[in-house]
Amino acid sequence: MTTYSLDLGDATSEVCQPPFIACAVLTMGPGDIRELLRFRTPARTRTARRLQRCVTIEDLRREASRRWPRGVRGYVDGGADGEVSLDRNTAAFQNFDLVPAALRDVSIVDTTCDLLGFSSAAPLALAPTGYTRMMHPDGERAAALAARDAGLPYALSTMATTRLEDVAADVGGELWFQLYVWRDRGLTRDLLDRASAAGYRALIVCVDTPVVGLRVRDAHNGFTLPPRLTPGGLLDMAMHPEWCLGLLRGAPITFANFVDGVSNRSESVMEFAARQFDASVTWDDLHWIRDRWRGPLLIKGVLDADDAARAVDVGANGIVLSNHGGRQLDQAIPPIDVLPSVRDRVGDHVQLLIDSGVRRGTDIAIALASGADGCLIGRPYLYGLGTAGAAGASAAIDMLVSELRRAMCLMGAADLPALKSGGQTFVRKRLAASNHHYGRTPI
Ligand SMILES: Cc1cc2nc3c(=O)[nH]c(=O)nc-3n(C[C@H](O)[C@H](O)[C@H](O)COP(=O)(O)O)c2cc1C
Numbered sequence: 001m002t003t004y005s006l007d008l009g010d011a012t013s014e015v016c017q018p019p020f021i022a023c024a025v026l027t028m029g030p031g032d033i034r035e036l037l038r039f040r041t042p043a044r045t046r047t048a049r050r051l052q053r054c055v056t057i058e059d060l061r062r063e064a065s066r067r068w069p070r071g072v073r074g075y076v077d078g079g080a081d082g083e084v085s086l087d088r089n090t091a092a093f094q095n096f097d098l099v100p101a102a103l104r105d106v107s108i109v110d111t112t113c114d115l116l117g118f119s120s121a122a123p124l125a126l127a128p129t130g131y132t133r134m135m136h137p138d139g140e141r142a143a144a145l146a147a148r149d150a151g152l153p154y155a156l157s158t159m160a161t162t163r164l165e166d167v168a169a170d171v172g173g174e175l176w177f178q179l180y181v182w183r184d185r186g187l188t189r190d191l192l193d194r195a196s197a198a199g200y201r202a203l204i205v206c207v208d209t210p211v212v213g214l215r216v217r218d219a220h221n222g223f224t225l226p227p228r229l230t231p232g233g234l235l236d237m238a239m240h241p242e243w244c245l246g247l248l249r250g251a252p253i254t255f256a257n258f259v260d261g262v263s264n265r266s267e268s269v270m271e272f273a274a275r276q277f278d279a280s281v282t283w284d285d286l287h288w289i290r291d292r293w294r295g296p297l298l299i300k301g302v303l304d305a306d307d308a309a310r311a312v313d314v315g316a317n318g319i320v321l322s323n324h325g326g327r328q329l330d331q332a333i334p335p336i337d338v339l340p341s342v343r344d345r346v347g348d349h350v351q352l353l354i355d356s357g358v359r360r361g362t363d364i365a366i367a368l369a370s371g372a373d374g375c376l377i378g379r380p381y382l383y384g385l386g387t388a389g390a391a392g393a394s395a396a397i398d399m400l401v402s403e404l405r406r407a408m409c410l411m412g413a414a415d416l417p418a419l420k421s422g423g424q425t426f427v428r429k430r431l432a433a434s435n436h437h438y439g440r441t442p443i
Contacts, residue, residue: 047387047391064387076135083216085356096430111401122404132162140167145173153175175199200295202295207299283310286314301323321355351373361403
């Protein structure tokens with residue numbers, strides 16, 4: 001079916017009312033109508049049509065949700081315990097007013113920046129996520145491809161479902177590796193050395209996971225690796241045939257980077273992984289990692305200014321302020337709320353990245369004006385992957401980068417130094433009393 005859109009330029013909403021349009025069309029000649037109606041050629045493939053319907057990250061979330069069985073949906077969308085942090089992460093960004101600067105020349109907007117020595121097309125990187133082939137059979141390769149094509153870094157997780165060497169060989173680009181310090185330090189050392197040998201340039205050590213948070217949705221849905229089928233789960237899968245086919249066609253889903261370490265076959269891979277999270281990790285382990293890893297080092301999961309300063313003392317080149325997207329300690333403070341104090345404490349020479357709750361270009365602008373050098377995104381690109389594989393992840397990146405460009409333009413900041421140095425002139429935290437109109441956010 002051919003769809004069309006009526007282009008009335010910057011028409012007001014009354015002019016767009018159907019009766020008005022009907023009268024206007026009736027009084028026109030065929031030439032006028034041809035001028036006025038722009039026919040939109042429908043996209044050829046189903047994937048492209050799906051993407052055509054998506055304008056925002058929330059649209060991608062809705063599309064991906066239709067395609068995923070409940071277990072996958074719950075795993076991606078969910079947070080820990082009461083999901084308080086999950087909700088507050090997105091709400092925290094809405095808690096700012098933007099104050100644009102008028103009449104600046106914003107005819108050219110430049111979003112390029114340095115991220116740990118990499119010249120990035122935008123202040124954005126794809127965060128490490130586990131199980132990524134559950135969201136789309138192309139999983140980590142597709143995410144890395146989207147990042148590479150957009151000129152952004154991609155961080156591969158310890159819990160990836162594709163071998164780190166394969167992502168490096170098949171895709172390349174600016175690759176970072178995220179490390180969990182496993183109970184088995186030999187396994188940890190092997191992962192580190194393999195990442196270095198495969199060409200991963202930066203290391204992210206995630207420090208907010210001494211134990212895995214309680215993901216209530218996963219517990220309710222029986223979400224495990226390998227998937228354990230229940231009659232309800234089977235029915236749910238049957239209702240998502242495309243996802244099922246993708247899963248069946250691909251190699252079995254497993255934690256591809258340490259599956260050989262699973263010695264006791266009576267436990268699931270997930271049980272093995274859960275056993276490897278080590279609650280005894282301390283700053284001493286960071287010293288050991290710093291000595292072994294020659295490239296840039298980021299510490300992810302810090303939310304306290306003193307901890308950030310200590311990480312810098314140990315030799316970290318940057319910090320990722322993160323509450324793991326609300327998936328670990330519930331009610332952990334939204335990272336955007338601690339950013340200014342951390343920046344004050346560590347000074348300007350340390351790179352500060354921030355994640356958890358970034359859903360719009362304005363969120364990135366707020367983070368930069370509040371002292372960040374860049375943002376990481378987790379769920380937004382997973383929603384893109386779930387909608388349309390690599391093309392969907394690219395769409396998610398494009399949305400956020402073009403929203404950032406538009407926000408910078410409207411705010412009067414032609415480049416990132418202008419946005420950062422504008423600081424308090426551009427963004428102001430709302431007073432608690434003026435928050436009453438903010439309800440629960442859709443994501
Ligand atoms: C499905 C999913 C899996 C994740 N897996 C990991 C992981 O393996 N390692 C890690 O350091 N962080 C992991 N994270 C956290 C992300 O790296 C990032 O901190 C978080 O997604 C940012 O919040 P956002 O999803 O609101 O953008 C995961 C997040 C999600 C949503």
